[in-house]
Amino acid sequence: MSEQAVTAQSEDFSSWYNEIVYRADLAAPSPVRGCVIIKPYGYEIWEGIKSGLDRRFKATGHQNAYFPLFIPESYIKREAQHVEGFSPELAVVTHAGGKELEEPLVVRPTSETVIGEAFSDWIQSYRDLPLLINQWSNVVRWELRTRPFLRTAEFLWQEGHTAHATHDEAEEETLQMLDIYADFAIEDAAIPVIKGEKSRMERFAGALRTYTIEAMMRDKRALQSGTSHNLGQNFAKAFDIQFLTEANTQEYCWTTSWGLSTRMVGAVVMTHGDDKGLRLPPKLAPYQLVIVPIYRRDAQRTAVLETVERLRKSFEAANLRVHVDLREGQSPGFKFNDWEMRGVPLRVEIGPKDVENNNAVLARRDVMGREGKQFVSQDDVVAVARELLVDIQRNLLEDAREFRDAHIQDASSYDELRAIVAEGEWARAFWDGSDDDELAVKDETGATIRCFPFEQPDAQGACVYSGRSAEKVALFAKAY
RNA sequence: CGGGGCGUGGCGCAGCCCGGUAGCGCGCACGGUUUGGGUCCGUGAGGCCCCCGGUUCAAAUCCGGGCGCCCCGACCA
The missing domain is CATH 3.30.930.10 (Bira Bifunctional Protein; Domain 2)
Incomplete structure (x- = not known):
C-alpha cells in the first residue's frame, strides 16, 4: 500500500x-x-x-x-x-x-x-x-x-x-x-x-x-x-x-x-500543495466539490443515488462545479484519498445514514481529519458549501501569506544574506550594486535578485554588497 | 555542451556478472466478496527484452557500433 x-x-x-x-x-x-x-x-x-x-x-x-x-x-x-x-x-x-x-x-x-x-x-x-x-x-x-x-x-x-x-x-x-x-x-x-x-x-x-x-x-x-x-x-x-x-x-x-x-x-x-497532493483554490478548481456516494447492496444504492442526484442538481443550480464519483468497485476510502490527492476543495459524502437523517457530510481539503468534517442538513448543504468554498479560498491565501512572510528575512550585511539564502530563505537587503556584483552574488550564493519590491522601507541604507548608499531594497532568493 | 545513470507488458522494477521455458508489484478485464478512510480472493489479457551487426547449436544476457531518455551543472517564463 x-x-x-x-x-x-x-x-x-x-x-x-x-x-x-x-x-x-x-x-x-x-x-x-x-x-x-x-x-x-x-x-x-x-x-x-x-x-x-x-x-x-x-x-x-x-x-x-x-x-x-x-x-x-x-x-x-x-x-x-x-x-x-x-x-x-x-x-x-x-x-x-x-x-x-x-x-x-x-x-x-x-x-x-x-x-x-x-x-x-x-x-x-x-x-x-x-x-x-x-x-x-x-x-x-x-x-x-x-x-x-x-x-x-x-x-x-x-x-x-x-x-x-x-x-x-x-x-x-x-x-x-x-x-x-x-x-x-x-x-x-x-x-x-x-x-x-x-x-x-x-x-x-x-x-x-x-x-x-x-x-x-x-x-x-x-x-x-x-x-x-x-x-x-x-x-x-x-x-x-x-x-x-x-x-x-x-x-x-x-x-x-x-x-x-x-x-x-x-x-x-x-x-x-501538501503531502497528500494538490489543494486547489475553489476559484480555479475544475471541480469545486465532489460527491462520494456510499452504500452496500442494491437497496441502499438506489436510495443513496437518488439523493446524490438531487443534491448534484442543487449544486449545479447554484452555479457550483460539482462532480459525482460513480466509479464502481472502488471503495469510499479509496475515493476520499483520490480526490484529496487531486485537490478538490470540498467533498460531500452521502451514505445510507445520511439519506435516513436528511444529512450530508462535508469535508474540506484544507483542513484534514475530524476538524474539517461536518454534518449538515441536506436542506442547507448548498448554502453551507458556498460559504465553505469562500472560506477555503481565503484560508489558502492566508496560509500561503503566512508561509511567505515567515521566510523572508532582512539582511544588513552580505554575511547575513549568505546565511539566510543558505537556509533556503529569501533575503531582503539594500542594493546598489553593479551587474557584476549581482553576478557575483549569484555565483557565491545561488540566489538572484527577484525584484525591487514596490513596497519599500522609508529609510535609506547601505548596499549589502558594495557598501554604497542605496535607495532601495531588493529581494534575493533561489528561483525556478 | 561537461559529469553520472538508465533503456525489459500501460507504469515501477527484477533477471544480465555465470547464455538455454521472460518474471514480480501496481494498473487493466471478468467473477465473487467488500464498501462511513487506500477491501480481499480467484481467473485472464497484455512483451519488436531500444536499434543494427557479430560470436554461438542457442543471446534480454557476451562483443562492437548507433539511437533515445533521465539526473547533476552552465542558460531560462
Whole structure:
C-alpha cells in the first residue's frame, strides 16, 4: 500500500512535484523531449486562469487577436538585444513543402517582432492610439532543462502588446497590467505575489523596464509568475512604428508587452500543495466539490443515488462545479484519498445514514481529519458549501501569506544574506550594486535578485554588497 | 555542451556478472466478496527484452557500433 502514497514534500520536493503532476492527472509525458501533454484536469485549471485574466483584460479595453506561429528569421534579428536574448533557444523551420525555404522561419518564442511589424502598418495617427492587443497562444523556447508547467519547450500563455503616444502612458499601462496579474494571482489563485521591478540583469531582452510578480513556492524557492515590460521606443524603432501627432510631427510609439503562462498552473500546485497532493483554490478548481456516494447492496444504492442526484442538481443550480464519483468497485476510502490527492476543495459524502437523517457530510481539503468534517442538513448543504468554498479560498491565501512572510528575512550585511539564502530563505537587503556584483552574488550564493519590491522601507541604507548608499531594497532568493 | 545513470507488458522494477521455458508489484478485464478512510480472493489479457551487426547449436544476457531518455551543472517564463 505504501506505493499509493505520494513522496512527502518535506522529503523530496521535486519528486513530490513530478509525481503529483502525473498522478493528479494534470499532465502526461509526451513523445517530444521537453514537451508535455496537458490532460483535461490540468487544462481546466488553465482554462480557469484564462477566463480570470481574459475578463480583466477586456474590462480594461484590450482586444484579442491572433498572429502567426512562424516568424521570418530576419524579424528576430531586428532588435539587437532581442536576438541576443532569444537566439540560443529558438526552434527554426528550414524546410517546408518538400524544399528548403529561402528564409528560415522561427517558431515564435514571443511575438514582439511580428506584432511590431503589424503595428507599424496599423498605426498612422495619434488617433489610432492607444492600441491594446492581447493574444492567447503557444510559444516555443528550446530550454535545456525542462519541468512540467514550470519550464517546457512549448508552453501556452497570453502575450499582451500595446502601443502608446507617450512614455508615461506606456508606463501606466505596464503597471496596470502588473496590477491585473497581481489581482488575479491573489484573488483567484490565492497566491500572495510580490510586485516589483526586475534588475537590469533580469530585464526582458530589449525592454526599458521589466516588472514582475514573484511568488514563494512551498520549498521556499521563488517563481516569477508573470511579467510586464515597458519596451520604451526600442521595438518601435526596430519595426518603424511611427505615428503622426496632433501637431503633425512623426514620432515613434511607446510600446509594452506582458505575459503570463501555463507556469501559473505549476505555481498553484507548488504554492498550495501538501503531502497528500494538490489543494486547489475553489476559484480555479475544475471541480469545486465532489460527491462520494456510499452504500452496500442494491437497496441502499438506489436510495443513496437518488439523493446524490438531487443534491448534484442543487449544486449545479447554484452555479457550483460539482462532480459525482460513480466509479464502481472502488471503495469510499479509496475515493476520499483520490480526490484529496487531486485537490478538490470540498467533498460531500452521502451514505445510507445520511439519506435516513436528511444529512450530508462535508469535508474540506484544507483542513484534514475530524476538524474539517461536518454534518449538515441536506436542506442547507448548498448554502453551507458556498460559504465553505469562500472560506477555503481565503484560508489558502492566508496560509500561503503566512508561509511567505515567515521566510523572508532582512539582511544588513552580505554575511547575513549568505546565511539566510543558505537556509533556503529569501533575503531582503539594500542594493546598489553593479551587474557584476549581482553576478557575483549569484555565483557565491545561488540566489538572484527577484525584484525591487514596490513596497519599500522609508529609510535609506547601505548596499549589502558594495557598501554604497542605496535607495532601495531588493529581494534575493533561489528561483525556478 | 561537461559529469553520472538508465533503456525489459500501460507504469515501477527484477533477471544480465555465470547464455538455454521472460518474471514480480501496481494498473487493466471478468467473477465473487467488500464498501462511513487506500477491501480481499480467484481467473485472464497484455512483451519488436531500444536499434543494427557479430560470436554461438542457442543471446534480454557476451562483443562492437548507433539511437533515445533521465539526473547533476552552465542558460531560462
